[in-house]
Amino acid sequence: MRSLLVCLLLSGSIACTATHANAPAADTHAEGPLPFIADDYARALAEAKAKGVPLFVDTWAPWCHTCRSMRAYVFTDKALAKHADRFVWLELNTDLTGNAPFQEKYPVEFWPTFFIIDPRQEKALLRFAGSATVPQLERLFEDGELAYKGGATGADALLARGDALYGERKPAEAAEALSLALAEAPADWSRRGRALESLLMAQYGAKQHVPCAQKAVAELPKVPRSLHLANGVLNGLTCALAIPEGTPEAADLRHALEAKAREVLAPPAIAMEADDRSGLYEVLVQARTKANDTAGAQGVASEWITFLEGEAAKAPNPEARTVFDSHRMLAAMTLKQPERAIPALEQSERDLPQDYNPPARLAMLYSLTGRLDDALAANDRALARVQGARRLSVLGVRADIYVARKDDAGVRKTLEEAIAFAKTLPASQVSASRVDALEKRLAALKAAASAP
Structure with a gap:
């Protein structure tokens, strides 16, 4: 499920952005039926x-729970074996600095994103996030x-045009083509659900938040009960959650789409991965939080964490179980527990000793429970394993731990390390705004220290 608003390894001081780092992770693609390079x-x-075939690219990251769900539960499905010769298959860990040139050519905003690329022109024919x-x-x-x-006609041709425009990072133009596709298609068009998903994503990318929510309300009743609907x-x-406060339509649109989310979660169950269902709980928590309904958010979070604990208990292996770690952490934090x-995270660290995510998340949780020495130790373990831009988030958590310890020297040293490291990264993997935020925080700390 696409998680557009929340990065799940949050720091209280350094916001998560589209910049991440590398870490060893189980090569589940190697166990699957598709010959990924x-x-x-x-x-x-x-x-x-x-x-003479297209190139299929799975852009993923070790911190991305949906990426890991796809790798653990979907790309391992033997039913995909018959498609092995249709494409050349490529997996790219966007946390690796060596993959920065691809990201410069084909920027990734949401994880996972799948590209189908025409190798003759190096043109993205299709870009699908989620x-x-x-x-x-x-x-x-x-x-x-x-x-x-080539050769598509009618609504299919408009869908292909919308896909190509979205692949070229022209979301407004893509949204126009995809809107026309839905308008011109017959009521029983088999691609309606997929076209609507792509349209809403394009509208979100174009910051057309009100039209996006309105289109969802109008079109979702036409989509069969399926993962497309979810x-x-x-x-x-x-x-709807991105609509600025004070916009007249905002509350009604949020209310209508919250109701649809609860309908999708209710029986009869839609066939979807547990991670997809978890994403619906996540956005419902966000909606109740946006409405300043703390009790409502905690009520959803209670259902959510119970669901996640049940799914984790059924996971066939540690890699599959760790798919649920970040959401379990977020639900527990929402519950203030x-x-x-x-x-669960301590078990994940034991089972996956090369993965930086468990100790990085444990550092946050230990800090929230007042276990500051344990938090620093866990953060040390994460820093020993993490590379690339994700290191900035781990350092951000470290700075927060030092704040909790009232150790200004530790905060300052950590921020200086983060800034120096950020300046060594490829531009496609760290934003100027993120470096600016680090520098402003350091400047504020120095100013406070020198104040009389």
């Missing part, structure tokens, strides 16, 4: 050109191949 765009592009079931992936394969070969509800409610998530 890992982190080598040049090789994959050359193979696609030689074979989760997908096997049948949804198969429809994406069909749409990508159709765009590669994703459409999530995208529409995300747009951070200690409830600590045992």
Whole structure:
């Protein structure tokens, strides 16, 4: 499920952005039926050109719970084996600095994002952000191949045009084409759900938040009860939550889309991965928080964490179980019970000793429970494993721990380290605004120290 508003390894001082870091993670693609090439765009592009087929790219990151869900539960499905020859397959960990050139050419804003690229022109024919079931992936394969070969007509042609425009980072133009596709398509158009998902994503990217939420309210009743419906509800409610306060339509749109989210979560169950269902709980928590309804947010969070604990208990292996760690942490924090998530994260660190995420998250939870020495120790373990821009978030948590310890020298040293490191990173993997925020925080700290 697409999580557009929240980065799940939050620091109280340094906001999460589209910049992350590398860390070892289980290569679950290697266990799957599709022959993914890992982190080598040049090789994959050359193979696609030689074979005369499109290039399918899975851009992912180790911190991204939906990415890990796709890798643990979907890309391992043997039903995908029959598609192995349709594309050249590439997986790119966007936390690796070596993948920065790809991100410069094809920027990634949401994780995971799947690209289908025409190797003849190095043009993105399709860009789809978020989760997908096997049948949804198969429809994406069909749409990508159709765009590669050409010849689509009517609504299908407009969908292909919208996909291409979104792939070219022209969300407003993509939204226009996708709106026309929905308007011109017959009522039983098989691609309606996917087109609506893509339209809402394009409108969000174009900051057309009111039209996006309005389109969701108008079009969702036409979408069959499926993951397309669930994703459409999530995208529409995300747009509604982004509408500025004071906008006349905001409250009514949020209310209508919250009701649709609860409807999607209610029986009969829609066939979707547990991570997708978890994403709906997440956005409902955000909606209740936006409405200043603390009790309502905690009520949703209680349902959410109970669901997550049940799903984690059923996970077939540690890698699959860790998919739920970040959401378990967020639900526990919403409940003001951070200690409830600590045992699960301690188990994940034991089971996945090379993964920086468990100790990084534990550092936050230990700090919230007053265990500041344990928090620093966990943060040390995370810093020993993390590389790339995600290191900035781990350092941000470290600075917050020093604040809690009333150690101004530690805060200052940590911020100076973060700024120096940020300036060594590729521009596509760290934003100027993030460096500016670090520098402003350090300047404020120095000013306070020198004040009489």
